[in-house]
Amino acid sequence: MLNEKVIKLLNEQVNKELYSAYLYLDMANFYTNKGLNGFAHWFKLQAKEEVTHAMMIQEYLQDNDIPVELEGIAKPHGVFNDDVKAPLVLALEHEKFVTNSIHTIYEEAVKFKDYRTMEFLNWFVKEQLEEEKNADDLITRYELSKNSLLMLDHFLGKREEE
Numbered sequence: 001m002l003n004e005k006v007i008k009l010l011n012e013q014v015n016k017e018l019y020s021a022y023l024y025l026d027m028a029n030f031y032t033n034k035g036l037n038g039f040a041h042w043f044k045l046q047a048k049e050e051v052t053h054a055m056m057i058q059e060y061l062q063d064n065d066i067p068v069e070l071e072g073i074a075k076p077h078g079v080f081n082d083d084v085k086a087p088l089v090l091a092l093e094h095e096k097f098v099t100n101s102i103h104t105i106y107e108e109a110v111k112f113k114d115y116r117t118m119e120f121l122n123w124f125v126k127e128q129l130e131e132e133k134n135a136d137d138l139i140t141r142y143e144l145s146k147n148s149l150l151m152l153d154h155f156l157g158k159r160e161e162e
């Protein structure tokens with residue numbers, strides 16, 4: 001049986017992953033409105049990935065016979081005005097926030113000698129490194145191709161689902 005605190009944090013993480021999907025969908029919509037369909041495509045796939053993360057945590061809870069309690073998803077907090085770079089910066093900031101959140105659950109699992117949850121979370125710890133790297137790379141690429149935004153947009157449009 002998982003510890004109550006760990007259960008609560010995992011439940012909250014389901015919500016955070018779904019919120020991430022919402023946030024990235026909002027960014028995709030921002031880029032669609034700007035005519036940058038490659039950026040939009042990139043963030044739509046990102047949103048899908050976040051839904052997958054939420055599903056994984058749900059299943060883990062359910063495999064442990066714990067009912068999942070879905071909470072309301074907040075309105076995405078991004079304010080981008082006309083700044084094409086702003087969502088990229090927010091995305092990196094947000095992934096760092098999610099990394100911290102995963103680490104907090106891990107710390108609780110360690111505290112309660114919950115080896116099962118530690119093992120489950122290992123995938124997420126690794127994934128967050130990837131997520132932060134991707135978000136950081138995107139800012140670098142943006143800076144490098146500011147004068148040829150359409151080329152970067154074309155490149156981002158080629159991202160394939162994993």
Ligand SMILES: [Fe+2]
Nearest residue numbers: 017020050053
């Ligand atoms: Fe995620």
Ligand SMILES: [Fe+2]
Nearest residue numbers: 020050095131
């Ligand atoms: Fe993420």
